[in-house]
Structures are given as structure tokens and as C-alpha cells.
Amino acid sequence: xxxIGAAGAASTLDLLAYSPPGWGANLLRGLWNSILIxxxxxxxxxxxxxxxxxxxxxxxxxxxDLLAVYTTxxxxxxxxxxxxxxxxxxxxxxxxxxxxFGHERIQISGLAAGIVVLGFVQGAYATEVxxxxxxxxxxxxxxxxxxxxxxxxxxxxxxxxxLMLSYAIPGLANLWLVATKDTALLAVVGxxxxxxxxxxxxxxxxxxxxxxxxxxxxxLTLSLVSTYLFxxxxxxxxxxxxxxxxxx
Amino acid sequence: xxxxxxxxxxxxxxxxxxxxxxxxGPLEVLKGVDLVAHEGDVVAIIGGSGSGKSTMLRCIxxxxxxxxxxxxxxxxxxxxxxxxxxxxxxxxxxxxxxxxMVFQQFNLWTHKTILENLxxxxxxxxxxxxxxxxxxxxxxxxxxxxxxxxxxYPAFLSGGQQQRAAIARALCMEPRAMLFDEPxxxxxxxxxxxxxxxxxxxxxxGRTMILVTHEMKFAREVSSHVIYLHNGRIEEEGPPxxxxxxxxxxxxxxxxxxxx
Ligand SMILES: Nc1ncnc2c1ncn2[C@@H]1O[C@H](COP(=O)(O)OP(=O)(O)OP(=O)(O)O)[C@@H](O)[C@H]1O
Ligand SMILES: [Mg+2]
Numbered sequence: 001x002x003x004i005g006a007a008g009a010a011s012t013l014d015l016l017a018y019s020p021p022g023w024g025a026n027l028l029r030g031l032w033n034s035i036l037i038x039x040x041x042x043x044x045x046x047x048x049x050x051x052x053x054x055x056x057x058x059x060x061x062x063x064x065d066l067l068a069v070y071t072t073x074x075x076x077x078x079x080x081x082x083x084x085x086x087x088x089x090x091x092x093x094x095x096x097x098x099x100x101f102g103h104e105r106i107q108i109s110g111l112a113a114g115i116v117v118l119g120f121v122q123g124a125y126a127t128e129v130x131x132x133x134x135x136x137x138x139x140x141x142x143x144x145x146x147x148x149x150x151x152x153x154x155x156x157x158x159x160x161x162x163l164m165l166s167y168a169i170p171g172l173a174n175l176w177l178v179a180t181k182d183t184a185l186l187a188v189v190g191x192x193x194x195x196x197x198x199x200x201x202x203x204x205x206x207x208x209x210x211x212x213x214x215x216x217x218x219x220l221t222l223s224l225v226s227t228y229l230f231x232x233x234x235x236x237x238x239x240x241x242x243x244x245x246x247x248x
Numbered sequence: 249x250x251x252x253x254x255x256x257x258x259x260x261x262x263x264x265x266x267x268x269x270x271x272x273g274p275l276e277v278l279k280g281v282d283l284v285a286h287e288g289d290v291v292a293i294i295g296g297s298g299s300g301k302s303t304m305l306r307c308i309x310x311x312x313x314x315x316x317x318x319x320x321x322x323x324x325x326x327x328x329x330x331x332x333x334x335x336x337x338x339x340x341x342x343x344x345x346x347x348x349m350v351f352q353q354f355n356l357w358t359h360k361t362i363l364e365n366l367x368x369x370x371x372x373x374x375x376x377x378x379x380x381x382x383x384x385x386x387x388x389x390x391x392x393x394x395x396x397x398x399x400x401y402p403a404f405l406s407g408g409q410q411q412r413a414a415i416a417r418a419l420c421m422e423p424r425a426m427l428f429d430e431p432x433x434x435x436x437x438x439x440x441x442x443x444x445x446x447x448x449x450x451x452x453x454g455r456t457m458i459l460v461t462h463e464m465k466f467a468r469e470v471s472s473h474v475i476y477l478h479n480g481r482i483e484e485e486g487p488p489x490x491x492x493x494x495x496x497x498x499x500x501x502x503x504x505x506x507x508x
Contacts, residue, residue, distance in 0.1 A: 144355035144414075147309055148369045148421060149344035151337075158372060162359050240358050240401030 012210050015201075023201035023211070030197030031218050033111065037186065037193060038179040040115035045122025045175065052127030053134055054156070067127065074124035080185050086117040087189050110191035118182055125175055133168035134160060165237040173230040180222055194218060259287045261323060262425045262456040263308060268317035270303055270480075277303050279480040280317070285425065285473075288454045292467035292488070295477035296503060301460045304477065305429050308458065309347045310340050322346065322424055345374065348418025352430045354410040356402035362389065362413050363398040366420045374421065381420070388416040392446050408439030412446055425456035433462060464507055468492045476500050 018024040052071070055063045074082065091108045098106060137160055145159045184195040194215055202211040263285040270278040277300045285291050293301045306312040308319060314332040318325060321343045327335040334340045356365050366385035370376040376384075389395050392412040402410055411431055418426060431447065432440045444466050451457060451470040461467050467474060467488065474491040476484045476499075484491060484500045495501045 138355075138358075140351060140353050140355035141357050143311060144349070144351065144357070145369075147311055147344060147347075147349040147351075148373070148418075149341040150369060150373050151341055154372060158368065159357060163357070166359075237359075240360070240403055242403050 012207075015205055015207050015210055016214055023197075023205070026197045026201055027194065027211070027214060027218065030192060030194035030215075031222070033191070033197075034180065034183040034193040034195075035222065036111060037114040037118060037183045037191075038176070040111075041118035041122050041182075042176050042179045044115060044119025045126045045179070046172075048119065048123025049126025049130045050161075052123060053130035056127065056131050057134060071124045071127050074121055075128075079121055079182055080188065082121055083117050083182075083185050084188065086120060087113055087186075090116055110186070110189070113189075114183065114186045114191055114193075118179060118186075121182070122175060122179055125178075126172070129168055129171035129175065130164065133164035133171070136167040137163045162237070166234065166241065169230060169234040169237055173227070173234075176226055176230070177223055180219070180226070261285070261320070262287045262289070263322075263458065264318070264320040265304075265308065266318040266320075268304065268307055268319070269315045270300075270307060270312060271315050277480050278307070278314075281475075281477070281480070281482050283458075283475065285456055285458060287424075287456050289473060290451045290455075290457045290459060290471045291473045291475060292471035293458065293460045293475045293477060294462075294464065294467060294503075295483075299477040300480045301477055302429050305427055305458060305460050308427060309344050309349060310334055311349075345369070345421055346424040347427055348421055348423035348425070349427045350411070350414055350418055350429070350431050352434050354402070354407070354414045354434070356410055356414055356417070358402055361399050361401055362394065362405070365402070365413065366417050369417075370420055385416070385420055388419050389413070391449075392416045393442070406439060407435045408442045411435065411443045415443075415446055415450075419450075425458065426450065428457065428459045428461070430460055430462060462507065464492065464504070476503070478503075 014022055016022055016024050016027070018028075052067050056067050059067070091113055094108055095105045098104065141163060142155065142160055145155045150159070183193045186193055187196040187199065190196065198211045198215040202208045205211070261284060263283065265281065265283040268278050268281045269276070281300075281304055283291060283304075293304060295301050303312055307314045307317075308321075310319075310326070313334070314328070316332050319328075320326070324339075324343065326343065327339060329335050356362070357368070360368065363382065363385055366388065367376075367378065367381040370381040370384070371378050386395065386398065389398055392415060394409060394413055394416065397405060397409060397413070402413065405413065411434075415426075415431075428447065432443050435443060440463070444463065447457075447459070448466075448470055459467065459471065469488075471488045474485060474488050475482055476491065476497075478499050484495065484497050491500070492504065495504060
């Protein structure tokens with residue numbers, strides 16, 4: 001194996017080198033694609049989550065029932081199954097629609113489909129995280145804004161959402177990490193994210209250990225950087241709140 | 249202290265409530281109450297726990313939706329649907345901007361500094377230029393003795409300081425009238441005085457105020473009119489010296505004995 005001996009170490013570096021014959025560029029492209037999908041899906045999930053949370057809290061009975069079905073089903077079915085169903089269903093539905101309107105079939109970009117599919121899954125979890133966080137906001141602070149004549153959307157943007165953020169961030173950080181890892185599931189539909197690129201590199205060179213260790217290191221780095229950034233964000237969101245741990 | 253004629257002076261009406269009813273489900277909390285506050289009046293609402301004082305106050309700015317009755321703010325009647333719910337959101341928002349409310353629990357926004365709390369509504373809702381809003385906020389903070397706390401977050405202030413800041417926040421909107429719901433009930437006894445002092449100053453400068461309070465001595469001192477609520481009805485009302493000095497109904501006599 002390539003890890004054994006000095007010659008092995010050199011060839012490992014060669015394999016991971018940025019330019020061919022090394023596969024480093026492929027791995028980094030995969031990582032970048034993973035980040036794009038995870039970022040897009042997380043953002044879409046947040047958007048769905050905000051509407052979902054407000055819908056569940058303040059919506060009419062029909063909307064609430066629809067949202068309950070959405071969050072229940074998405075959270076009950078394994079993500080891999082959902083991704084397979086949604087990926088083929090979404091691409092198929094788009095093409096059906098195109099044909100119905102007299103257009104040609106198109107090849108839907110894996111990136112867009114991945115974002116929509118994972119975002120749909122993320123949205124269900126985000127709905128619950130945000131609903132809980134909104135409920136945790138002291139009602140008096142919302143009432144104070146209402147009593148001063150603040151319109152509802154401004155109130156949500158300036159008071160409720162910033163206040164609920166400190167309660168939501170731990171849950172959202174989890175969701176983001178899940179999103180980065182769920183991108184690997186898109187390998188099953190052949191999208192060139194990190195896991196898929198790693199599989200190809202490993203398959204071509206037979207250096208499975210090297211490439212999957214490298215991929216693991218990249219995922220770990222992404223996770224560490226994210227954790228650091230979320231910790232900073234949480235500190236910002238908790239501004240004005242005395243810390244619990246300080247007075248031990 | 250002002251005499252009874254003050255409340256019947258020709259100054260324009262600030263707040264009028266007529267035949268206000270309010271039920272929470274089967275529980276009828278207000279059974280037809282009326283109130284008129286002219287500009288400069290200080291109306292104190294007293295009564296036992298659960299008598300409906302907070303509900304009455306909160307119906308004025310529609311934090312509670314009346315079941316029926318009329319609410320008139322500065323000569324403008326609040327448009328209601330037959331079930332009492334507001335017919336026009338925008339009107340409610342506009343009228344709320346003219347009523348500064350102060351809560352028992354202060355309810356300052358914890359993610360904003362004191363100064364940010366004060367300028368929030370003027371800048372983002374009323375469209376006051378920021379430098380103007382800041383100048384006014386600083387003036388008001390100085391007035392309530394909190395000039396050096398402008399940059400602090402509410403959680404790091406004492407209860408009395410938070411309530412004074414909350415009063416300044418309400419004043420920042422330059423309201424037509426102030427609504428107080430037991431502003432000192434959540435405070436440690438030694439902090440009550442500093443908040444009452446601020447309210448006393450506001451009364452002295454002729455601010456229109458509706459004040460729900462358990463501080464009888466204070467109510468007698470600052471109010472121009474006192475309403476005694478019992479079980480959702482106005483059991484007795486009148487100028488403070490009469491209501492406190494010469495109560496007519498047995499219930500009020502009993503009540504004043506228990507709180508004295
Ligand atoms: N949102 C609500 N839902 C149901 N019942 C309510 C609600 N708010 C108030 N009540 C009831 O209405 C009655 C009057 O309440 P209110 O808060 O107006 O009394 P209060 O005079 O302010 O009392 P306190 O001095 O204790 O503050 C009470 O019996 C209370 O339980
Ligand atoms: Mg009350």
C-alpha cells in the first residue's frame with residue numbers, strides 16, 4: 001500500500017497533488033460543490049422554516065394541517081429515500097411541465113436539483129427549530145413592540161427574529177452540519193460532490209484509503225470551521241444576555 | 249394634586265371609553281365601563297386583583313380586543329367590527345403610536361442597548377431622522393437619570409433603572425397619553441420611589457395618563473380622577489380626595505382598609 005515506506009509517502013502526496021496526475025483539484029471541486037449545495041439547501045431550508053414556523057404558529061387551520069403533514073412525513077422518511085424520490089420526481093415534474101408547454105426536455109443541473117431536494121428536507125427540520133425558538137421569546141417584548149404600533153412584518157424582522165436567534169442557533173448549527181453531510185447522499189444520483197469525486201479518484205487509482213482519509217479530513221475541516229463561525233454568531237445573537245457560565 | 253374642576257375643564261378629550269365589555273370565553277371580565285380623560289388628566293384605576301384593571305387599560309390600545317363598546321382616542325373613534333375586533337390594522341397601529349404604554353415587567357428589548365431601545369420606534373416606524381431621535385433619546389435618558397446607561401444592555405440594569413428606561417422609551421414617541429399598568433409592582437421596595445418620582449414629574453408637567461396602580465398614597469397624590477373597579481364594573485369614582493377620604497360604597501371602604 002502507498003502509505004508504507006518513503007516511496008509510499010511520496011506517491012500519496014503525488015496522488016493528492018493539485019494538478020494531474022494528482023487528484024487534488026477534483027477533490028477540492030467536489031468540496032466546493034458540497035459547500036454550494038449545503039449552503040443553498042440550508043438557506044432554502046431557513047426560508048421554508050421561517051414561513052413554516054410562522055404558519056404553524058399563526059396560520060389558519062388548513063395551512064397548519066398542511067405544514068404538519070410536511071414536517072411529519074419529511075422527518076419520518078429516511079433522507080436517502082426522500083432524495084431518490086424527490087430527485088427523480090422533481091426532475092421529472094419539471095420536464096413534464098416543459099413538454100406540456102411545448103418545450104424541449106432539459107438536463108436539470110445536479111446542483112439546482114440537489115439544493116431543492118435537500119432544502120425541502122432541511123425546511124421541515126428548520127420549521128420545528130424556529131417554531132420552538134419563536135415560542136421561547138419572552139412574549140412581553142413582542143407585546144411592547146405591538147403596543148408601540150410596530151407593523152407585523154417589521155416586528156418580526158426587528159424584534160422576534162433577532163430575539164429568537166439565540167434560541168435557534170444551536171439547532172440551526174446542527175442542521176447545517178447535517179446539510180454538509182447529507183450532500184454525500186447526492187452521490188447516489190451521480191452528482192459530483194465531494195464523496196462522488198472521492199469515489200472516482202479512489203476507483204481510478206485503487207488508493208481507497210488515501211482518498212477517503214483525505215475526504216474525511218476535508219469534511220472535518222469544514223465542520224470545524226462551521227462550528228467556529230456558529231459559535232461567533234451565537235455570541236453575537238446572545239449580546240445583552242448575561243452569560244450563565246460566568247458566575248461559577 | 250388637582251381639584252375636581254380640572255377634569256371637567258374645556259381641554260380636549262384625549263381618551264374616551266364607552267360601554268366597554270370584554271369576555272374571555274365564558275368569563276365576562278368587563279361589564280360595561282366608561283372613562284373620559286381630557287388632556288392633562290391623570291386617571292388612576294384601582295381595585296382588587298382580577299377586577300379587570302389591566303384588561304380595561306389594554307383595551308384602550310387594543311392589546312386586548314373589546315367584546316363591545318366604543319374607544320375614542322384624540323377624537324378619533326376606533327373602527328371595530330361587530331365582534332369588537334379592529335376593522336383597520338393601520339388605524340390601530342397609528343393610534344398605538346400615540347399611546348405610550350409602560351408594563352409591569354418593563355419589557356425592554358434585551359438584544360438592544362438602552363439607546364437602541366429608545367430610538368427603535370421613532371427611527372424605524374415613525375421615520376424620525378436618526379440624529380434627531382438620538383438627541384431626543386439622550387435628553388429623555390438624562391431626564392430619568394440614566395444618561396450614562398445609554399450604551400448598556402437592559403439585563404445589566406436594576407429593575408428601577410429598567411422601568412425608568414421603559415418610561416423614557418414610551419416618551420420617545422411623543423405620545424398623546426401614557427398608559428401605566430402597575431409600573432412598580434415588579435420592583436423591590438427600595439426601587440419603587442425612583443420610578444414613582446419620574447411618574448410624578450410627568451403628572452406635574454401636565455401629561456395625560458391612565459395609571460393602574462396598587463400604590464394608593466401615590467394615586468391620591470398624582471391623580472385628578474380615581475376609578476374603583478370591582479368585578480368588571482365601576483363601583484365608585486370621583487376626585488381622589490373624595491374617593492380616598494370619603495368612600496361611599498362598602499366595597500370600596502373594605503378595599504381601602506385591606507390595602508392601607
Ligand atoms: N388572556 C386571558 N384569558 C383568560 N382570562 C384572562 C385573560 N386575561 C385576564 N383574564 C382574567 O380576567 C380577569 C381580570 O384580569 P385583569 O388582569 O384585568 O385583572 P387585574 O385587575 O389587572 O388584576 P391584577 O391586580 O392581579 O393585575 C381575571 O379573572 C383574569 O384571570
Ligand atoms: Mg393587572
